[in-house]
Amino acid sequence: MKRISILTSFSNVLSNSPIDIIPNSTFSQNYQILSSLDSSSVQLNFLEKLWASYYLYMNNDIFATGLLFFTLHELMYFGRCLPWYIIDCIPYFQKYKIQPSKIPSNKEQWECLKSVLISHFLVEAFPIWFFHPVCNLIGISYQVPFPSWSSIALEIFIFFSLEDLWHYVFHRALHYGVFYKYIHKQHHRYAAPFGLAAEYAHPIEVALLGLGTVGIPMVWAWFSQSLHLFTVCIWITLRLFQAVDAHSGYEFPWSLHHFLPFWAGADHHDLHHHYFIGNYASSFRWWDFTLDTEAGPEAKVEREERMRLKAEAKKLK
Known part of the structure:
Protein backbone atom coordinates (compact mmCIF):
# COMPACT_ATOMS: atom_id res chain seq x y z
CA MET A 1 0.00 0.00 0.00
CA ASN A 59 -7.15 14.49 8.68
CA ASN A 60 -8.60 17.98 9.08
CA ASP A 61 -6.99 19.97 11.85
CA ILE A 62 -9.61 22.74 11.94
CA PHE A 63 -12.49 20.28 12.28
CA ALA A 64 -10.50 18.09 14.67
CA THR A 65 -9.78 20.94 17.10
CA GLY A 66 -13.33 22.29 16.85
CA LEU A 67 -14.86 18.89 17.56
CA LEU A 68 -12.37 18.24 20.36
CA PHE A 69 -13.10 21.49 22.18
CA PHE A 70 -16.86 21.44 21.70
CA THR A 71 -17.08 17.81 22.88
CA LEU A 72 -14.70 18.49 25.77
CA HIS A 73 -16.78 21.44 26.92
CA GLU A 74 -20.07 19.53 26.80
CA LEU A 75 -18.76 16.37 28.44
CA MET A 76 -16.83 18.14 31.20
CA TYR A 77 -19.57 20.65 31.99
CA PHE A 78 -22.57 18.32 32.04
CA GLY A 79 -20.47 15.45 33.36
CA ARG A 80 -19.55 17.59 36.35
CA CYS A 81 -23.14 18.82 36.77
CA LEU A 82 -24.60 15.31 36.87
CA PRO A 83 -23.20 14.31 40.31
CA TRP A 84 -24.60 17.51 41.83
CA TYR A 85 -28.02 16.81 40.30
CA ILE A 86 -27.95 13.31 41.80
CA ILE A 87 -26.90 14.73 45.20
CA ASP A 88 -29.82 17.19 45.04
CA CYS A 89 -32.15 14.19 44.70
CA ILE A 90 -30.79 12.38 47.77
CA PRO A 91 -32.18 13.67 51.13
CA TYR A 92 -29.10 12.48 53.04
CA PHE A 93 -26.97 15.25 51.53
CA GLN A 94 -29.32 18.07 52.53
CA LYS A 95 -27.40 18.45 55.79
CA TYR A 96 -24.48 19.68 53.67
CA LYS A 97 -26.63 22.10 51.67
CA ILE A 98 -25.62 25.70 52.41
CA GLN A 99 -29.22 26.86 51.97
CA PRO A 100 -31.08 23.64 52.94
CA SER A 101 -34.55 25.09 52.47
CA LYS A 102 -33.89 25.80 48.78
CA ILE A 103 -33.45 22.54 46.91
CA PRO A 104 -33.86 23.14 43.14
CA SER A 105 -36.91 21.45 41.65
CA ASN A 106 -36.78 19.29 38.54
CA LYS A 107 -38.66 22.05 36.71
CA GLU A 108 -35.98 24.60 37.64
CA GLN A 109 -33.23 22.19 36.62
CA TRP A 110 -34.93 21.52 33.27
CA GLU A 111 -35.50 25.20 32.49
CA CYS A 112 -31.89 25.95 33.37
CA LEU A 113 -30.67 23.06 31.22
CA LYS A 114 -32.58 24.29 28.17
CA SER A 115 -31.19 27.79 28.55
CA VAL A 116 -27.61 26.55 28.97
CA LEU A 117 -27.89 24.28 25.90
CA ILE A 118 -29.17 27.18 23.80
CA SER A 119 -26.20 29.26 24.99
CA HIS A 120 -23.75 26.48 24.19
CA PHE A 121 -25.02 25.93 20.66
CA LEU A 122 -25.84 29.53 19.67
CA VAL A 123 -23.23 31.56 21.56
CA GLU A 124 -20.23 29.39 22.38
CA ALA A 125 -20.18 26.91 19.49
CA PHE A 126 -19.24 29.39 16.76
CA PRO A 127 -15.93 30.64 18.23
CA ILE A 128 -15.03 27.10 19.32
CA TRP A 129 -15.22 25.77 15.77
CA PHE A 130 -12.87 28.48 14.52
CA PHE A 131 -10.35 28.16 17.34
CA HIS A 132 -7.73 26.19 15.37
CA PRO A 133 -6.88 28.97 12.87
CA VAL A 134 -6.43 31.29 15.85
CA CYS A 135 -4.08 28.74 17.43
CA ASN A 136 -1.94 28.76 14.30
CA LEU A 137 -1.95 32.55 14.21
CA ILE A 138 -0.84 33.15 17.81
CA GLY A 139 1.47 30.15 18.19
CA ILE A 140 -0.49 27.59 20.21
CA SER A 141 1.06 24.22 19.39
CA TYR A 142 -0.91 21.00 18.98
CA GLN A 143 1.99 18.75 18.03
CA VAL A 144 3.41 15.90 20.07
CA PRO A 145 5.16 15.38 22.37
CA PHE A 146 3.42 17.47 25.03
CA PRO A 147 5.21 19.93 27.32
CA SER A 148 6.46 18.69 30.70
CA TRP A 149 3.90 18.35 33.50
CA SER A 150 5.74 21.01 35.50
CA SER A 151 5.33 23.50 32.63
CA ILE A 152 1.65 22.60 32.30
CA ALA A 153 1.08 23.06 36.07
CA LEU A 154 2.84 26.44 36.10
CA GLU A 155 0.82 27.78 33.16
CA ILE A 156 -2.47 26.58 34.63
CA PHE A 157 -1.67 28.30 37.95
CA ILE A 158 -0.94 31.51 36.03
CA PHE A 159 -4.24 31.19 34.14
CA PHE A 160 -6.19 30.61 37.34
CA SER A 161 -4.60 33.67 38.96
CA LEU A 162 -5.11 36.01 35.99
CA GLU A 163 -8.63 34.77 35.26
CA ASP A 164 -9.55 35.30 38.91
CA LEU A 165 -8.56 38.96 38.64
CA TRP A 166 -10.39 39.34 35.32
CA HIS A 167 -13.50 37.73 36.80
CA TYR A 168 -13.38 39.91 39.91
CA VAL A 169 -13.15 43.18 37.96
CA PHE A 170 -15.82 42.47 35.36
CA HIS A 171 -18.13 40.55 37.68
CA ARG A 172 -18.08 43.45 40.11
CA ALA A 173 -18.74 45.87 37.23
CA LEU A 174 -21.76 43.79 36.19
CA HIS A 175 -23.36 44.58 39.56
CA TYR A 176 -23.65 48.28 38.76
CA GLY A 177 -26.79 49.96 37.41
CA VAL A 178 -27.88 49.04 33.91
CA PHE A 179 -25.22 46.31 33.66
CA TYR A 180 -26.94 44.39 36.42
CA LYS A 181 -30.48 45.17 35.31
CA TYR A 182 -30.08 44.15 31.69
CA ILE A 183 -27.23 41.61 31.80
CA HIS A 184 -26.21 40.07 35.12
CA LYS A 185 -29.66 39.86 36.68
CA GLN A 186 -30.38 36.70 34.67
CA HIS A 187 -27.60 34.82 36.44
CA HIS A 188 -29.05 35.85 39.83
CA ARG A 189 -32.41 34.25 39.12
CA TYR A 190 -31.38 31.51 41.55
CA ALA A 191 -30.60 32.88 45.01
CA ALA A 192 -29.54 29.35 45.96
CA PRO A 193 -27.36 28.20 43.04
CA PHE A 194 -26.95 24.65 41.76
CA GLY A 195 -24.39 23.08 39.43
CA LEU A 196 -26.20 23.64 36.13
CA ALA A 197 -26.57 27.36 36.91
CA ALA A 198 -22.82 27.94 36.49
CA GLU A 199 -23.30 28.94 32.83
CA TYR A 200 -26.87 30.18 33.12
CA ALA A 201 -26.24 33.77 32.06
CA HIS A 202 -26.94 36.46 29.48
CA PRO A 203 -24.99 36.00 26.21
CA ILE A 204 -23.05 39.21 26.84
CA GLU A 205 -21.99 37.95 30.26
CA VAL A 206 -21.05 34.57 28.80
CA ALA A 207 -18.84 36.30 26.24
CA LEU A 208 -17.35 38.84 28.66
CA LEU A 209 -16.43 36.47 31.48
CA GLY A 210 -15.60 33.66 29.05
CA LEU A 211 -13.08 35.95 27.43
CA GLY A 212 -11.05 35.78 30.62
CA THR A 213 -11.01 31.99 30.42
CA VAL A 214 -10.03 31.79 26.75
CA GLY A 215 -8.41 35.15 26.12
CA ILE A 216 -5.80 34.96 28.87
CA PRO A 217 -4.20 31.75 27.48
CA MET A 218 -4.28 33.34 24.01
CA VAL A 219 -2.40 36.42 25.20
CA TRP A 220 0.02 34.18 27.08
CA ALA A 221 0.60 32.13 23.92
CA TRP A 222 1.22 35.24 21.85
CA PHE A 223 3.98 36.47 24.13
CA SER A 224 5.47 33.17 25.27
CA GLN A 225 5.13 31.17 22.04
CA SER A 226 5.22 28.03 24.19
CA LEU A 227 1.59 27.17 24.98
CA HIS A 228 0.24 23.77 23.94
CA LEU A 229 -3.38 22.96 23.09
CA PHE A 230 -3.28 20.03 25.52
CA THR A 231 -2.56 22.50 28.33
CA VAL A 232 -5.55 24.57 27.22
CA CYS A 233 -7.73 21.44 27.36
CA ILE A 234 -6.69 20.77 30.95
CA TRP A 235 -7.19 24.42 31.87
CA ILE A 236 -10.71 24.52 30.37
CA THR A 237 -11.62 21.29 32.19
CA LEU A 238 -10.41 22.55 35.57
CA ARG A 239 -12.06 25.93 35.08
CA LEU A 240 -15.38 24.26 34.25
CA PHE A 241 -15.09 22.03 37.31
CA GLN A 242 -14.36 25.06 39.48
CA ALA A 243 -17.35 27.00 38.12
CA VAL A 244 -19.78 24.10 38.52
CA ASP A 245 -18.53 23.23 42.00
CA ALA A 246 -18.75 26.87 43.10
CA HIS A 247 -22.44 26.86 42.12
CA SER A 248 -23.18 23.46 43.65
CA GLY A 249 -24.59 24.91 46.86
CA TYR A 250 -22.90 22.31 49.06
CA GLU A 251 -20.29 22.64 51.78
CA PHE A 252 -18.57 19.42 52.84
CA PRO A 253 -15.94 18.77 55.54
CA TRP A 254 -13.67 17.68 52.69
CA SER A 255 -14.27 20.77 50.52
CA LEU A 256 -11.05 22.06 49.02
CA HIS A 257 -10.98 25.40 50.85
CA HIS A 258 -10.54 23.54 54.17
CA PHE A 259 -7.13 22.45 52.88
CA LEU A 260 -6.37 25.54 50.75
CA PRO A 261 -7.77 28.50 52.73
CA PHE A 262 -7.34 30.90 49.79
CA TRP A 263 -9.55 28.72 47.52
CA ALA A 264 -13.04 30.18 47.10
CA GLY A 265 -15.37 27.22 46.69
CA ALA A 266 -19.12 26.86 47.04
CA ASP A 267 -19.47 28.56 50.42
CA HIS A 268 -17.79 31.69 49.02
CA HIS A 269 -19.95 31.94 45.91
CA ASP A 270 -23.17 30.85 47.59
CA LEU A 271 -22.97 33.93 49.79
CA HIS A 272 -22.71 36.04 46.65
CA HIS A 273 -25.97 34.59 45.30
CA HIS A 274 -27.68 34.81 48.67
CA TYR A 275 -26.82 38.47 49.35
CA PHE A 276 -26.40 39.58 45.70
CA ILE A 277 -23.27 41.61 46.45
CA GLY A 278 -19.72 40.81 47.50
CA ASN A 279 -17.53 37.77 46.83
CA TYR A 280 -16.98 38.67 43.17
CA ALA A 281 -13.89 36.54 42.52
CA SER A 282 -14.11 33.16 40.85
CA SER A 283 -11.38 30.88 42.22
CA PHE A 284 -9.60 32.60 45.10
CA ARG A 285 -10.51 34.68 48.14
CA TRP A 286 -7.66 37.17 48.18
CA TRP A 287 -9.18 39.91 45.97
CA ASP A 288 -12.40 40.11 47.97
CA PHE A 289 -10.37 40.15 51.19
CA THR A 290 -7.89 42.78 49.96
CA LEU A 291 -10.53 45.05 48.39
CA ASP A 292 -12.98 44.59 51.29
CA THR A 293 -15.83 43.09 49.28
CA GLU A 294 -16.43 39.91 51.26
CA ALA A 295 -20.10 38.97 51.48
CA GLY A 296 -22.26 37.72 54.35
CA PRO A 297 -23.11 38.75 57.93
CA GLU A 298 -19.80 37.61 59.40
CA ALA A 299 -17.86 39.68 56.88
CA LYS A 300 -20.14 42.64 57.64
CA VAL A 301 -19.44 42.37 61.37
CA GLU A 302 -15.70 42.16 60.77
CA ARG A 303 -15.86 45.14 58.41
CA GLU A 304 -17.76 47.24 60.94
CA GLU A 305 -15.29 46.26 63.66
CA ARG A 306 -12.36 47.34 61.51
CA MET A 307 -14.09 50.65 60.80
CA ARG A 308 -14.72 51.17 64.53
CA LEU A 309 -11.10 50.47 65.44
CA LYS A 310 -9.92 52.77 62.66
CA ALA A 311 -12.19 55.57 63.90
CA GLU A 312 -10.95 55.14 67.48
CA ALA A 313 -7.35 55.25 66.30
CA LYS A 314 -7.99 58.57 64.58
CA LYS A 315 -9.49 60.05 67.74
CA LEU A 316 -6.35 59.13 69.71
CA LYS A 317 -4.11 61.05 67.33
Whole structure:
Protein backbone atom coordinates (compact mmCIF):
# COMPACT_ATOMS: atom_id res chain seq x y z
CA MET A 1 0.00 0.00 0.00
CA LYS A 2 1.27 3.45 -0.87
CA ARG A 3 2.49 5.50 2.05
CA ILE A 4 3.00 9.24 2.39
CA SER A 5 5.13 11.14 4.84
CA ILE A 6 3.22 12.76 7.67
CA LEU A 7 4.79 16.05 6.65
CA THR A 8 2.88 15.94 3.36
CA SER A 9 -0.46 14.98 4.92
CA PHE A 10 -3.05 17.49 6.09
CA SER A 11 -2.17 17.22 9.76
CA ASN A 12 1.20 18.35 11.09
CA VAL A 13 0.67 16.88 14.53
CA LEU A 14 3.91 14.88 14.17
CA SER A 15 6.16 17.62 12.90
CA ASN A 16 9.65 16.53 11.85
CA SER A 17 8.88 12.85 12.50
CA PRO A 18 10.49 10.28 10.20
CA ILE A 19 7.45 7.98 10.36
CA ASP A 20 5.23 7.29 7.33
CA ILE A 21 1.45 7.22 7.67
CA ILE A 22 -1.00 5.25 5.54
CA PRO A 23 -3.57 7.57 3.92
CA ASN A 24 -7.14 7.14 5.23
CA SER A 25 -5.95 4.84 8.00
CA THR A 26 -8.18 4.10 10.98
CA PHE A 27 -7.65 5.45 14.48
CA SER A 28 -6.41 2.02 15.60
CA GLN A 29 -3.97 1.76 12.71
CA ASN A 30 -2.57 5.20 13.48
CA TYR A 31 -2.11 4.24 17.13
CA GLN A 32 -0.26 1.07 16.17
CA ILE A 33 2.01 2.97 13.80
CA LEU A 34 2.75 5.58 16.44
CA SER A 35 3.59 2.82 18.90
CA SER A 36 6.45 1.84 16.60
CA LEU A 37 8.09 5.14 17.52
CA ASP A 38 8.88 3.66 20.93
CA SER A 39 11.96 2.01 19.48
CA SER A 40 13.11 5.16 17.70
CA SER A 41 14.47 8.48 18.91
CA VAL A 42 10.96 9.80 19.50
CA GLN A 43 9.17 8.56 22.64
CA LEU A 44 5.42 9.17 23.02
CA ASN A 45 3.33 8.33 26.07
CA PHE A 46 -0.20 6.91 25.98
CA LEU A 47 -1.96 10.29 25.91
CA GLU A 48 0.35 11.64 23.21
CA LYS A 49 -0.35 8.62 21.01
CA LEU A 50 -4.10 9.05 21.45
CA TRP A 51 -3.82 12.74 20.66
CA ALA A 52 -1.74 12.23 17.51
CA SER A 53 -3.88 9.28 16.35
CA TYR A 54 -6.99 11.43 16.66
CA TYR A 55 -5.59 14.27 14.57
CA LEU A 56 -4.22 11.89 11.96
CA TYR A 57 -7.52 10.02 11.74
CA MET A 58 -9.56 13.22 11.38
CA ASN A 59 -7.15 14.49 8.68
CA ASN A 60 -8.60 17.98 9.08
CA ASP A 61 -6.99 19.97 11.85
CA ILE A 62 -9.61 22.74 11.94
CA PHE A 63 -12.49 20.28 12.28
CA ALA A 64 -10.50 18.09 14.67
CA THR A 65 -9.78 20.94 17.10
CA GLY A 66 -13.33 22.29 16.85
CA LEU A 67 -14.86 18.89 17.56
CA LEU A 68 -12.37 18.24 20.36
CA PHE A 69 -13.10 21.49 22.18
CA PHE A 70 -16.86 21.44 21.70
CA THR A 71 -17.08 17.81 22.88
CA LEU A 72 -14.70 18.49 25.77
CA HIS A 73 -16.78 21.44 26.92
CA GLU A 74 -20.07 19.53 26.80
CA LEU A 75 -18.76 16.37 28.44
CA MET A 76 -16.83 18.14 31.20
CA TYR A 77 -19.57 20.65 31.99
CA PHE A 78 -22.57 18.32 32.04
CA GLY A 79 -20.47 15.45 33.36
CA ARG A 80 -19.55 17.59 36.35
CA CYS A 81 -23.14 18.82 36.77
CA LEU A 82 -24.60 15.31 36.87
CA PRO A 83 -23.20 14.31 40.31
CA TRP A 84 -24.60 17.51 41.83
CA TYR A 85 -28.02 16.81 40.30
CA ILE A 86 -27.95 13.31 41.80
CA ILE A 87 -26.90 14.73 45.20
CA ASP A 88 -29.82 17.19 45.04
CA CYS A 89 -32.15 14.19 44.70
CA ILE A 90 -30.79 12.38 47.77
CA PRO A 91 -32.18 13.67 51.13
CA TYR A 92 -29.10 12.48 53.04
CA PHE A 93 -26.97 15.25 51.53
CA GLN A 94 -29.32 18.07 52.53
CA LYS A 95 -27.40 18.45 55.79
CA TYR A 96 -24.48 19.68 53.67
CA LYS A 97 -26.63 22.10 51.67
CA ILE A 98 -25.62 25.70 52.41
CA GLN A 99 -29.22 26.86 51.97
CA PRO A 100 -31.08 23.64 52.94
CA SER A 101 -34.55 25.09 52.47
CA LYS A 102 -33.89 25.80 48.78
CA ILE A 103 -33.45 22.54 46.91
CA PRO A 104 -33.86 23.14 43.14
CA SER A 105 -36.91 21.45 41.65
CA ASN A 106 -36.78 19.29 38.54
CA LYS A 107 -38.66 22.05 36.71
CA GLU A 108 -35.98 24.60 37.64
CA GLN A 109 -33.23 22.19 36.62
CA TRP A 110 -34.93 21.52 33.27
CA GLU A 111 -35.50 25.20 32.49
CA CYS A 112 -31.89 25.95 33.37
CA LEU A 113 -30.67 23.06 31.22
CA LYS A 114 -32.58 24.29 28.17
CA SER A 115 -31.19 27.79 28.55
CA VAL A 116 -27.61 26.55 28.97
CA LEU A 117 -27.89 24.28 25.90
CA ILE A 118 -29.17 27.18 23.80
CA SER A 119 -26.20 29.26 24.99
CA HIS A 120 -23.75 26.48 24.19
CA PHE A 121 -25.02 25.93 20.66
CA LEU A 122 -25.84 29.53 19.67
CA VAL A 123 -23.23 31.56 21.56
CA GLU A 124 -20.23 29.39 22.38
CA ALA A 125 -20.18 26.91 19.49
CA PHE A 126 -19.24 29.39 16.76
CA PRO A 127 -15.93 30.64 18.23
CA ILE A 128 -15.03 27.10 19.32
CA TRP A 129 -15.22 25.77 15.77
CA PHE A 130 -12.87 28.48 14.52
CA PHE A 131 -10.35 28.16 17.34
CA HIS A 132 -7.73 26.19 15.37
CA PRO A 133 -6.88 28.97 12.87
CA VAL A 134 -6.43 31.29 15.85
CA CYS A 135 -4.08 28.74 17.43
CA ASN A 136 -1.94 28.76 14.30
CA LEU A 137 -1.95 32.55 14.21
CA ILE A 138 -0.84 33.15 17.81
CA GLY A 139 1.47 30.15 18.19
CA ILE A 140 -0.49 27.59 20.21
CA SER A 141 1.06 24.22 19.39
CA TYR A 142 -0.91 21.00 18.98
CA GLN A 143 1.99 18.75 18.03
CA VAL A 144 3.41 15.90 20.07
CA PRO A 145 5.16 15.38 22.37
CA PHE A 146 3.42 17.47 25.03
CA PRO A 147 5.21 19.93 27.32
CA SER A 148 6.46 18.69 30.70
CA TRP A 149 3.90 18.35 33.50
CA SER A 150 5.74 21.01 35.50
CA SER A 151 5.33 23.50 32.63
CA ILE A 152 1.65 22.60 32.30
CA ALA A 153 1.08 23.06 36.07
CA LEU A 154 2.84 26.44 36.10
CA GLU A 155 0.82 27.78 33.16
CA ILE A 156 -2.47 26.58 34.63
CA PHE A 157 -1.67 28.30 37.95
CA ILE A 158 -0.94 31.51 36.03
CA PHE A 159 -4.24 31.19 34.14
CA PHE A 160 -6.19 30.61 37.34
CA SER A 161 -4.60 33.67 38.96
CA LEU A 162 -5.11 36.01 35.99
CA GLU A 163 -8.63 34.77 35.26
CA ASP A 164 -9.55 35.30 38.91
CA LEU A 165 -8.56 38.96 38.64
CA TRP A 166 -10.39 39.34 35.32
CA HIS A 167 -13.50 37.73 36.80
CA TYR A 168 -13.38 39.91 39.91
CA VAL A 169 -13.15 43.18 37.96
CA PHE A 170 -15.82 42.47 35.36
CA HIS A 171 -18.13 40.55 37.68
CA ARG A 172 -18.08 43.45 40.11
CA ALA A 173 -18.74 45.87 37.23
CA LEU A 174 -21.76 43.79 36.19
CA HIS A 175 -23.36 44.58 39.56
CA TYR A 176 -23.65 48.28 38.76
CA GLY A 177 -26.79 49.96 37.41
CA VAL A 178 -27.88 49.04 33.91
CA PHE A 179 -25.22 46.31 33.66
CA TYR A 180 -26.94 44.39 36.42
CA LYS A 181 -30.48 45.17 35.31
CA TYR A 182 -30.08 44.15 31.69
CA ILE A 183 -27.23 41.61 31.80
CA HIS A 184 -26.21 40.07 35.12
CA LYS A 185 -29.66 39.86 36.68
CA GLN A 186 -30.38 36.70 34.67
CA HIS A 187 -27.60 34.82 36.44
CA HIS A 188 -29.05 35.85 39.83
CA ARG A 189 -32.41 34.25 39.12
CA TYR A 190 -31.38 31.51 41.55
CA ALA A 191 -30.60 32.88 45.01
CA ALA A 192 -29.54 29.35 45.96
CA PRO A 193 -27.36 28.20 43.04
CA PHE A 194 -26.95 24.65 41.76
CA GLY A 195 -24.39 23.08 39.43
CA LEU A 196 -26.20 23.64 36.13
CA ALA A 197 -26.57 27.36 36.91
CA ALA A 198 -22.82 27.94 36.49
CA GLU A 199 -23.30 28.94 32.83
CA TYR A 200 -26.87 30.18 33.12
CA ALA A 201 -26.24 33.77 32.06
CA HIS A 202 -26.94 36.46 29.48
CA PRO A 203 -24.99 36.00 26.21
CA ILE A 204 -23.05 39.21 26.84
CA GLU A 205 -21.99 37.95 30.26
CA VAL A 206 -21.05 34.57 28.80
CA ALA A 207 -18.84 36.30 26.24
CA LEU A 208 -17.35 38.84 28.66
CA LEU A 209 -16.43 36.47 31.48
CA GLY A 210 -15.60 33.66 29.05
CA LEU A 211 -13.08 35.95 27.43
CA GLY A 212 -11.05 35.78 30.62
CA THR A 213 -11.01 31.99 30.42
CA VAL A 214 -10.03 31.79 26.75
CA GLY A 215 -8.41 35.15 26.12
CA ILE A 216 -5.80 34.96 28.87
CA PRO A 217 -4.20 31.75 27.48
CA MET A 218 -4.28 33.34 24.01
CA VAL A 219 -2.40 36.42 25.20
CA TRP A 220 0.02 34.18 27.08
CA ALA A 221 0.60 32.13 23.92
CA TRP A 222 1.22 35.24 21.85
CA PHE A 223 3.98 36.47 24.13
CA SER A 224 5.47 33.17 25.27
CA GLN A 225 5.13 31.17 22.04
CA SER A 226 5.22 28.03 24.19
CA LEU A 227 1.59 27.17 24.98
CA HIS A 228 0.24 23.77 23.94
CA LEU A 229 -3.38 22.96 23.09
CA PHE A 230 -3.28 20.03 25.52
CA THR A 231 -2.56 22.50 28.33
CA VAL A 232 -5.55 24.57 27.22
CA CYS A 233 -7.73 21.44 27.36
CA ILE A 234 -6.69 20.77 30.95
CA TRP A 235 -7.19 24.42 31.87
CA ILE A 236 -10.71 24.52 30.37
CA THR A 237 -11.62 21.29 32.19
CA LEU A 238 -10.41 22.55 35.57
CA ARG A 239 -12.06 25.93 35.08
CA LEU A 240 -15.38 24.26 34.25
CA PHE A 241 -15.09 22.03 37.31
CA GLN A 242 -14.36 25.06 39.48
CA ALA A 243 -17.35 27.00 38.12
CA VAL A 244 -19.78 24.10 38.52
CA ASP A 245 -18.53 23.23 42.00
CA ALA A 246 -18.75 26.87 43.10
CA HIS A 247 -22.44 26.86 42.12
CA SER A 248 -23.18 23.46 43.65
CA GLY A 249 -24.59 24.91 46.86
CA TYR A 250 -22.90 22.31 49.06
CA GLU A 251 -20.29 22.64 51.78
CA PHE A 252 -18.57 19.42 52.84
CA PRO A 253 -15.94 18.77 55.54
CA TRP A 254 -13.67 17.68 52.69
CA SER A 255 -14.27 20.77 50.52
CA LEU A 256 -11.05 22.06 49.02
CA HIS A 257 -10.98 25.40 50.85
CA HIS A 258 -10.54 23.54 54.17
CA PHE A 259 -7.13 22.45 52.88
CA LEU A 260 -6.37 25.54 50.75
CA PRO A 261 -7.77 28.50 52.73
CA PHE A 262 -7.34 30.90 49.79
CA TRP A 263 -9.55 28.72 47.52
CA ALA A 264 -13.04 30.18 47.10
CA GLY A 265 -15.37 27.22 46.69
CA ALA A 266 -19.12 26.86 47.04
CA ASP A 267 -19.47 28.56 50.42
CA HIS A 268 -17.79 31.69 49.02
CA HIS A 269 -19.95 31.94 45.91
CA ASP A 270 -23.17 30.85 47.59
CA LEU A 271 -22.97 33.93 49.79
CA HIS A 272 -22.71 36.04 46.65
CA HIS A 273 -25.97 34.59 45.30
CA HIS A 274 -27.68 34.81 48.67
CA TYR A 275 -26.82 38.47 49.35
CA PHE A 276 -26.40 39.58 45.70
CA ILE A 277 -23.27 41.61 46.45
CA GLY A 278 -19.72 40.81 47.50
CA ASN A 279 -17.53 37.77 46.83
CA TYR A 280 -16.98 38.67 43.17
CA ALA A 281 -13.89 36.54 42.52
CA SER A 282 -14.11 33.16 40.85
CA SER A 283 -11.38 30.88 42.22
CA PHE A 284 -9.60 32.60 45.10
CA ARG A 285 -10.51 34.68 48.14
CA TRP A 286 -7.66 37.17 48.18
CA TRP A 287 -9.18 39.91 45.97
CA ASP A 288 -12.40 40.11 47.97
CA PHE A 289 -10.37 40.15 51.19
CA THR A 290 -7.89 42.78 49.96
CA LEU A 291 -10.53 45.05 48.39
CA ASP A 292 -12.98 44.59 51.29
CA THR A 293 -15.83 43.09 49.28
CA GLU A 294 -16.43 39.91 51.26
CA ALA A 295 -20.10 38.97 51.48
CA GLY A 296 -22.26 37.72 54.35
CA PRO A 297 -23.11 38.75 57.93
CA GLU A 298 -19.80 37.61 59.40
CA ALA A 299 -17.86 39.68 56.88
CA LYS A 300 -20.14 42.64 57.64
CA VAL A 301 -19.44 42.37 61.37
CA GLU A 302 -15.70 42.16 60.77
CA ARG A 303 -15.86 45.14 58.41
CA GLU A 304 -17.76 47.24 60.94
CA GLU A 305 -15.29 46.26 63.66
CA ARG A 306 -12.36 47.34 61.51
CA MET A 307 -14.09 50.65 60.80
CA ARG A 308 -14.72 51.17 64.53
CA LEU A 309 -11.10 50.47 65.44
CA LYS A 310 -9.92 52.77 62.66
CA ALA A 311 -12.19 55.57 63.90
CA GLU A 312 -10.95 55.14 67.48
CA ALA A 313 -7.35 55.25 66.30
CA LYS A 314 -7.99 58.57 64.58
CA LYS A 315 -9.49 60.05 67.74
CA LEU A 316 -6.35 59.13 69.71
CA LYS A 317 -4.11 61.05 67.33
